[in-house]
Amino acid sequence: MRGGLYYRRTGLVNLCLILRPHQWSMSTPSSLSASVEDQFDYRRTSEKFWIEIQFLWGNYDSEDVSLCISERFTEITSINPSGYGIVIGIDFPYHSYGAYGNWFPGLKTVVDRALKDFMKKSNSRERIRNELHLRGTKSQDLKEIFSDDQITWLVDDTVAYMPTFRSGVAFIVDPRKGELYLKVFKSSAFSCKKSRPGRLATQKTAEEVAQLVRSHPVEDQPKQIIAIREELLEPMKSALVGYSTNIVVNKIKLPELPLQGLLKMKLFGDVFSDSTKPKMVKFSNIYDDWLESISSYEAFSRLGLILRALSKDKNSESVKRILSLEGSVLTPPNCVWPALTLEQWMKVELDLAFHLSASTTASLR
Structure with a gap:
């Protein structure tokens, strides 16, 4: 982390080497946007020149990629100090670019013109930002959700009753x-003919949440309960009346989080399909080991991205192929997701974003 900016490389790198029969005069290292005119030294010449293109993934809402590419240039030249070249960085989600390194006469003009033309024609920015929900800093509501000072529960009754x-x-x-609690309702819960099944499912959800709250020690009870659907607000408040006045029941704007997408994963789908009677099942950590390398907010964002992809994929197989890197990475026993490294997750997240963008575009045709 430097200057509030941290870049991860996705591992998507292109490297090319240019050879010519005559020597180029080279400048000292500088950025593409440097205002000072480059000085070319006849004593610093080469007939070889390399260009590395880095596709970057920015974590923060900034358009400055110079830090990452200058560090990468230093890394390369420390290994091969006699070589001359440039590193070009392109950040698709934030639609920004930069370049840093040695330059020969006329190269800056060519690179600058080519990158401007490329970025002008690229329409990936908004689609990827929409799918990843990259919208700058977190709102106060989201800061409270991930605060260490209080426990918050999200409650979703969207599929509490499925007519099929x-x-x-x-x-x-x-x-x-x-942490996830999955409550399975069976047909017996909807046998009352005086109420519509959908409304009854919402009421049953509120009652189950209230009962779950009561089963926890006071220190482990939520201070805030967020209803994903507006219709759940009043039943939830009513279910908690007389028990606790300290729990706030809210409906706030969250990134799209279709939790029903979890049912397409075998671990959760089997719980639902194999249940012959109502039951509550606890899953201690649906993030697996993510929190060892990323924050809870980043884990939540990753989960949302996966769930959106699963919910929009009719049979979910293409999403599962992306998650498993075409079947090359397995899901360990008692885990939800394939055992990917941090770098592999970066690639998967980008692939999921492109997949979602393509699905959205196709649905609009």
Whole structure:
């Protein structure tokens, strides 16, 4: 972290080497945007020149990629100090670029013109930003959700009743720890003819959440419960009346989080399909080991990206192929997701964003 900016390389790198029969005069290292005119030294010449293109993934809402590419240039030249070349960085989500290194006469003009033309024709920025929900700093609401000072639960009753199965599932998630309670409702819960199944499912969800709150010690109870759907607000407040006045029930604007997408993963889908009676199942950490390398907010964002991709993919197989790097990485026992490295997750996240963008574009045709 430097100057509030941190860049991760996705591992998507292109390197080319240019050879010519005559020597180029080279400048000292400088950036593409440097205002000082380059000085070319006849004593610094070469007939070989390399160009490395880095596709970057910016974590923060900034358009400055100079830090990453200058560090990469230093890294390369420390290994091969006699070589001359430049590093070009392109950050697709933030639609920014830069270049740093040695230059020969006329090269800056060519590179600058080519990159401007490329970025002008690229329409990936908004699509990727939309899918990744890259919208600058977190709102105050989101800061509270991931605060260490309080426990927050997200409650989703979107599929608490599914007419096809005459049963359903409600999700209760602690987004800070990745803890999930999955409540399975069976047809017996909707046998009352005086109320519509959908409305009854919402009421049942509220009652189950209230009961779950009561089952926890006071120090482990949520201070805030966020209803994913507006219709759940009043039933949730009513279910908690007389028990606790300290729990705030809210409906805030969150990035799209279709938790029902979890049912397309075998671990959760089997719980639902194999249940013959109502039950509550606890999953201690649906983030697996993510929190060892990223923050809870980043883990929550990654989960949202995966769930959006799963929910928009009819059979989910293409998303599962992306997640497993075409089947090359397996999911360990008792885990939800394939055992990817941090670098592999970066590639997967970018692939999922492109997949979502393509799906959205196709649906609009």
